[in-house]
Amino acid sequence: MNNPVLDHERAEFLKARAILGKVPLPAWARQAKELNLIELEVDWVRFSTLNHRTRGEQRAEIARTGHLSLFAEDPLGPAAQNAQYAILREQYGFTDLKADLNDRAQQEPAVITADGVLINGNRRAAALRSLYLDDDRLGAHYVKCLVLPADATPTELVDLETELQIAFDFKQAYGWINEAFLIEELFERENKDFARVATRMHRDVSDIRSLYEKLQQVHQLVGLSSGVRHHIDFNDNESAFDELSKHIKNKQPGEAEAVRSVYFLGTLSEVSYRKLRHLRRPDAASIVRKELESDPSLKQILALADQTSFETSAIDILDDVLGEGAQSGPLTPFLSLLACKNPNEALVLDDGNEVEVRDILDSLQSAITAAADEAGEDERDKTAQTTPLVRAEKAFGELKRALEALPRARAFSGFDENGMADRIARIRKLLDEYPGSTS
Template identity: 25%
Template sequence: MVKERLEEASKANGEKLTIEWRGEQRHLYVISMPVDLLFYNPDTHRIRAQRSLDPERDRGLDEDPWSPASQDYLDRLLKSQPSDPDKIDPDFEALRDNLETFGQMTPGLITVFGVLVNGNTRCAALRELGEKYIRVAVLPETSTWDDISTVELALQLRKEHKRDYSYINRLIAIDEQLKLGRRPEDIARDFHIKTATLEQDRWVHTIIRDAIARSQTDDGAALRMVDFEDHQEKLRELYRAYTKTAASDRDEAEALKESRLAMIVLGYAKTDVRLAQADFHTKYLDPKLPEAIKPSVTSASAVAVPGLGDLTVPETAPTAKVNKALTDSLLKAKAQSQQGHADQATVAAASDALMQAKDAFDRALTPAGRDVRLQQRRLAAPERLSDACDDIELCAGELAQARATRALDEAAFDDAVLRLREVMRKLAREAARTFIEPGDGVAWLLDTVEDHS
């Protein structure tokens, strides 16, 4: 049917879709195909992470992706929210409603065997609407699965596409492109992001995969990529906090990372996660942890320094090691608590451990938040004055430029200086009340204002 309709489209010189194929522009004829005859692509990047939601059906997809059961599973995933497959994705509903109102604006893309390369979600929406046909272009018959993956990604990343990949599926797609040997700057350009953002997302993807590996239990439970779908901003903030801290102290950065990862697992909001600094565990959390979930960590083993005789250093910083042990236990408990085939006692024990940890973190966050707010108040006045100094320094430069061009409103400047004098007097009065033994800076301020009062 595909070949017959392609021949008809060629004779009529019909509509074409332009794609990038093997490094060149290809103009492919568009045909109309019955939606019920086409196959969803089991390797589409749109639902790559979501496939793991049902391990048994995921195995069925690997064994026979074209069976009715496998295709029904793909249909369900294409319509579901990435982070909550039990709910319909509002973006899917918006796409479906758009198709119902305006019809299909852009053609999809299939192989000669009827596998959807681009337009999987549109096909699902058209089927739900009861439409009989979908307009699709057709890839060359020699296309391989690598061609299909590359073309799908290129089309989905065009700025006009209607439904973005979910965050986790973008991470997976970026990782696949890197494994193909493509340059990071080229991938960043395709995804319309900066190279620095690409590096950030690579780091986050590594952290998620590491967390999944650490969550695996003896009974086969493990977290899934989709379990991190709603934590995009928290993970990106974790990257920024980690890299900033690691620049001066790698062990503190590891401690911070583990505490924040534990809070992400427990479902805390971004504003709460920010409160976890490198000393959060030892200063605030450890006294609140019940003995049942407090990690038991052996002292760090010593590592010999090559070439320096008997000199040794600790293998891992104690604080980071304790934080990691607690996070490992919470990752495993989270995996067991949502394991569908686990016995009730295991699920109940895991859920209880998570509840105890949540209670301990709740109580630890109260003093941590109070100390952060206190620190912010302590720094507020110095930071204000520092900003004012920056403005005055800029003013000096602009005054020099105004003098050179003779473009200065002298009366307005004089009025501004008089206001500065009054503000300085006010600042000096408050400083005199605040500092019993003024330092050099405050002493200068008091002397200057007093001399010119």
């Protein structure tokens, strides 16, 4: 059966290539797992623009160029392919991969569609292409590939990519943002069943759900930024989004908005997530706002944000991003103002002066860090106040259980009465040391 999506001219070219042999591909879901192994010029194969490994970077590139259909309009054309090649070259570990291929050559075959689009091996093919074109390594001129059947469906291709690249040993190269994008796609495809997605990806359901929920928070922050920030910008902030999504999961809307605003502002200003965790509390936004108001420069920005919120309605922005019923809090206008500003631009204040957004973020980082330190001290003070009560309650419970177990213990001839009496005496002596004790 012909696949109308295939480029038939390229498919005919592949059919004419010499077959080096048959190689089994265990991850291929069909029963006929042996595929033709062929050799192709490394600049002839096409990178997959549907590759989930680069989904976040693609979104950023689309926003940067303003070309909404860059990777969809003509995925095998020069614009999409050059952009995808550039993305692959810039990913973490590309230099090491090139060095390894230069030393050991290609060890595992890539996997391509019947018209030469890479389903697995995009990074390796990009590294080989760079070795051949940039470093003049003639040994990198060809890439060995396994060819999938011409009637392979898009669903089968996504499943194969999942099996080959996510389920086993390629997780690190994806980055959590791109992995979460794949989970989100599979979640929608599998009737919103996390268990089915977990089975597909050979992962625990809790891991799958966690990545999905973290991505929803990133969606919200990117949405608030109106295109200024991109998902891939937050690839290094997984811990912050993990703690945020877990904390607000079952909280009331007011507390959820307070903690979310603080975490979003902290992430934008590069506050350590270890500091932010002290602000997982209902009054988080109020604590941070108080700190901002104590800084004259930030107080001006707060006033500007509050004024702007009346004109543009920050709650309308929240409704667009978080859905109807979203609550505004003490930091909502401030977050709405800063999230959509590029760090390199300037903000004009009411008095006509300009201030660099980057300088605002630096001051914000200091203010949130100070608020987090104060909250941490408060937590320690509360812990110090309650520690004697908590430990006394535990001791009471243990003593009560010991006395309840005493009759049964005495039923045995070997019970140590003297030992028990000694322990009770020590307890009474210890109680006498309690200040103000009348016992």
